[in-house]
Amino acid sequence: MKHLAEYRDGATARRLAAEIGRIATRRWAIMEVCGGQTHSIIRHGIDQILPPGVELIHGPGCPVCVTPLSTIDRALAIAATPGTIFASFGDMLRVPGSRGDLLALKASGGDVRVVSSPLDALDLARRYPDREVVFFAIGFETTAPASAMAVRLAERGGVENFSLLVSHVLVPPAIAAVMESPGNRVQAFLAAGHVCIVMGTTQYQPLCDRYRVPIVVTGFEPLDLLEGIRRTVIQLEEGRHTIENAYPRVVSDGGNRAALDALAEVFVPCDRTWRGIGRIAGSGWRLADRYAPFDAERRFTVDGILTEESTLCRSGDVLRGAIKPPECPAFGRECTPRSPLGATMVSGEGACAAYYHAGRVGTATGRPG
Amino acid sequence: MCLAVPGKVESIREEQGTRFGKVNFGGVIRDVCLAYVPDVVVGDYAIVHVGFALATIDEASALETLRTFAETGILDEEIAELRGESDADRPPCPTGDPGQVRP
Numbered sequence: 001m002k003h004l005a006e007y008r009d010g011a012t013a014r015r016l017a018a019e020i021g022r023i024a025t026r027r028w029a030i031m032e033v034c035g036g037q038t039h040s041i042i043r044h045g046i047d048q049i050l051p052p053g054v055e056l057i058h059g060p061g062c063p064v065c066v067t068p069l070s071t072i073d074r075a076l077a078i079a080a081t082p083g084t085i086f087a088s089f090g091d092m093l094r095v096p097g098s099r100g101d102l103l104a105l106k107a108s109g110g111d112v113r114v115v116s117s118p119l120d121a122l123d124l125a126r127r128y129p130d131r132e133v134v135f136f137a138i139g140f141e142t143t144a145p146a147s148a149m150a151v152r153l154a155e156r157g158g159v160e161n162f163s164l165l166v167s168h169v170l171v172p173p174a175i176a177a178v179m180e181s182p183g184n185r186v187q188a189f190l191a192a193g194h195v196c197i198v199m200g201t202t203q204y205q206p207l208c209d210r211y212r213v214p215i216v217v218t219g220f221e222p223l224d225l226l227e228g229i230r231r232t233v234i235q236l237e238e239g240r241h242t243i244e245n246a247y248p249r250v251v252s253d254g255g256n257r258a259a260l261d262a263l264a265e266v267f268v269p270c271d272r273t274w275r276g277i278g279r280i281a282g283s284g285w286r287l288a289d290r291y292a293p294f295d296a297e298r299r300f301t302v303d304g305i306l307t308e309e310s311t312l313c314r315s316g317d318v319l320r321g322a323i324k325p326p327e328c329p330a331f332g333r334e335c336t337p338r339s340p341l342g343a344t345m346v347s348g349e350g351a352c353a354a355y356y357h358a359g360r361v362g363t364a365t366g367r368p369g
Numbered sequence: 370m371c372l373a374v375p376g377k378v379e380s381i382r383e384e385q386g387t388r389f390g391k392v393n394f395g396g397v398i399r400d401v402c403l404a405y406v407p408d409v410v411v412g413d414y415a416i417v418h419v420g421f422a423l424a425t426i427d428e429a430s431a432l433e434t435l436r437t438f439a440e441t442g443i444l445d446e447e448i449a450e451l452r453g454e455s456d457a458d459r460p461p462c463p464t465g466d467p468g469q470v471r472p
Contacts, residue, residue: 009437036372089419117420119402139419142373146419149387149404156385194373197416197423220372221437249430250416256423259405348446 009223014049016226020233021051028236029055029185030229031178031321033171034140034192035062035349036220042354044222046229054233057186057321060174063139064091064347065319066274067167069309072097074302075165078134079110081300085128087121088136090114095343098308118150118164125154125162134296137164142194144168144285145259148266151287151294163296166286169272171195172203173283177274179211181320188232190218190225193247198263200255204243212241219247266291275343276316315342318351325352325360332361373418374438374447375431378403378411392417395435395444 032038038058041047047056060066076097079086086102093103093114106112111131115121121135137147147164154162171192178186191204196217204215214235218228228246235241245251265288272284287295313335314328325331325344335341337353344350355361376392381403383389388403392415399420403409406422414431415422426434438444 119400119420142418142423145405145423146402146421149402149421153385153387194416194418194423197373221434250424250426252424256405258407259423262405 013044013046013222013226016223016230017049017051020054020226020230023230023233023237024051024053025237027053027055028187028233029057030188030190030232031057031059031186032190032218032225033059033061033175034190034195034220035059035065035347035351035354036194037190037192037218037225038062038351039349039354040220040222041225042351042358042360045358046222046225050229054229056229058318058324058351059178059189059321060274060277060319061140061171061192062319062344062347062349062351063143063167063169064089064095065315065343065350066169066277067092067095067138067343068273068275069098069307070273070305071165071167072101073099073305073307074297074300075102075136076100076105077302077305078165078296078300079105079112081132083131084300085111085113085124085131085133086136087113087115087118087124087133089116089138091347091349092136092138094340094346096310096340096346098306118146119153122150122154122159122162125159126157129161131161132299133162134300135162135164137166137168140169140171140192140195141199141263142192142197144267145198145256145262148259148262151266151291152262154294155291160293163294163299164287165296166267167272168267168285169274170269170283170285171199172207173280174274174277175204175207175215176211177277177280177283178321179207179213183322186213186321188214188216188236190228190232191215191243193217193219193224193251196245196247196251196255198256198259200260201243201245201251201253208241208243214241215243217243217245217247217251219250274319276319310341313342315344315350315352318342318344325355328352332356372443372447373416373423374444375414375416375426375434376401377431378409378413378415378422381409381411390422392422394447395439 125133267285270286312330317323344352376394379391381390392401
């Protein structure tokens with residue numbers, strides 16, 4: 001595992017980190033919402049070159065991690081239905097349900113396929129017209145437009161054997177939930193750049209005003225992250241709280257008009273339960289009534305499944321930013337990427353997996369020694 | 370799955386009233402839906418996530434991102450995901466699956 005200092009950008013990165021050190025006169029806790037950013041931060045050791053007073057708290061922005069156990073169990077029930085092809089992003093296969101995971105189901109003969117796009121799932125439905133093809137539609141606002149287009153194309157093309165198990169979730173209600181959680185320490189947020197490609201930046205200003213927190217739209221590369229942190233610390237030091245775009249080369253204030261139109265047509269907001277966090281009002285999307293025939297939860301009987309969460313796993317505390325992964329007693333012991341107890345150890349974007357793969361095992365803060 | 374990777378649009382076609390294209394990611398060509406970038410033309414760079422272009426990006430920024438991704442190993446992982454991970458074509462059951470006889 002190489003750290004930032006070993007790359008060509010290392011000198012610039014250290015300069016930015018030193019600049020942040022000059023600006024920061026107090027201790028600040030900043031949450032990066034997105035799991036992709038968490039992965040990049042830990043992988044490159046960005047948290048380790050920041051001044052000690054600037055702490056990064058890892059947020060709940062890993063769609064694989066926050067998909068509720070009840071939905072995983074529904075996925076397992078649907079995938080086990082004879083005649084069904086269950087298509088999913090690869091990350092979901094090892095996420096533990098109450099009884100097993102999709103990978104085990106596949107190994108025992110269930111027809112579970114890994115796809116890298118919902119359009120691959122739609123292709124399967126076209127190729128196998130006598131089978132029911134279900135796509136596991138997880139993800140934040142970045143991914144939802146892909147699901148929306150797959151449903152639109154299925155409707156237009158008369159592909160009736162295609163449906164979605166929808167578990168899409170939204171960033172702004174999660175930010176509100178973090179700010180309202182008891183004992184919250186987060187004072188500012190790095191907003192996920194790729195979510196904002198779709199949604200734009202304007203929906204964040206009301207959150208800045210309501211909770212008096214700076215929110216800075218930030219990219220994923222090491223220098224992007226450091227620039228986002230630098231701008232956040234400047235706002236904190238000056239006592240400002242506004243939405244700022246530190247990723248303008250791909251994010252526009254208005255977002256992607258065509259994608260927003262598709263989302264508005266295909267989905268409507270709904271409450272969702274986040275694994276480890278609980279129910280958050282208005283934090284997800286479900287299919288609009290016009291597209292209800294494509295809802296897998298209407299096609300398959302999935303009610304009345306008894307869910308059972310691991311008692312050892314503290315992924316809920318990790319997802320809320322209450323603890324860092326090494327503070328969980330099971331981390332690196334009973335729980336590893338090969339044998340995960342919680343979804344945060346499964347996904348590449350999960351904070352536990354990020355720490356584990358970076359070799360950050362055994363120190364409470366994840367800082368060396 | 371969260372990342373979006375820049376690639377160069379090499380061709381554009383229309384299917385069922387929707388625009389698709391071939392996009393080149395560091396040598397790996399993938400089919401990408403272009404419905405959300407209505408102004409994109411051949412030769413442009415686009416940011417692509419789960420098979421969908423979500424924004425266009427200038428060439429210098431795209432190449433810079435690709436360079437960073439390559440240097441840090443992220444590009445290999447994302448390309449493996451684009452190229453190798455999907456097993457949609459591989460039915461798990463060796464007999465009796467219609468996948469065995471598809472054209």
